[in-house]
């Protein structure tokens with residue numbers, strides 16, 4: 001094996017009581033791109049409730065491998081990670097979901113990887129946890145740290161997906177292609193001049209005592225980083241403001257002239 005792949009990562013649910021959680025886990029897996037589900041001695045399975053909760057992830061359930069022992073479920077795996085809602089008596093190498101995602105994703109290029117999830121009421125036994133190289137704990141509210149089983153599967157699978165996306169695209173959402181190029185520095189400078197003139201005409205800025213206003217406005221616009229279209233709208237607003245002032249001044253002057261003539 002050379003390239004990391006979700007095909008080499010299996011999700012193992014041990015002794016699940018509620019079939020709804022099996023369906024929920026299948027859905028969580030498929031949403032994140034995983035498909036290999038192992039069920040160790042599920043209490044009630046197959047089940048309508050599992051199908052219902054799986055929604056569009058029925059294929060994951062159809063292909064689920066049902067086995068009698070944990071040994072069968074993890075056979076041939078080079079890395080086994082156990083999830084735990086609480087700390088156990090014997091300390092064990094403990095990682096968080098992010099580290100788990102990165103490690104499992106990376107190692108899935110070298111060998112088969114298994115992630116174990118425990119029973120709704122008791123989690124995984126110490127014996128089962130001792131088959132794992134790492135334990136992963138979702139750092140939940142310490143006063144109520146036990147997540148629903150399918151929810152825990154969701155969190156762990158989400159981190160696997162993040163690790164995969166970061167490797168593939170550098171960022172989880174890829175880079176958004178903007179529709180308009182960014183405004184260039186010289187256009188920004190022209191805008192700042194235009195803005196300053198307009199603010200002076202409005203008597204908002206005093207040329208003799210400008211204080212820090214223009215500096216702060218420059219910082220504001222640089223933080224926004226307008227594109228060419230946005231900058232042209234902003235300049236349009238300034239031009240409209242200046243035209244309005246010009247015409248208002250002219251009207252006022254004409255009125256004054258008229259009333260002056262009457263005197």
Ligand code: SAH
Nearest residue numbers: 083084085117118122123137138146147152
């Ligand atoms: N009362 C049980 C809780 C089991 S919750 C206990 O104390 O262990 C069922 C399963 O969901 C757990 O076995 C584990 O696989 C997963 N899980 C729930 N909360 C988790 C958490 N905070 N971190 C990691 N796994 C968790």
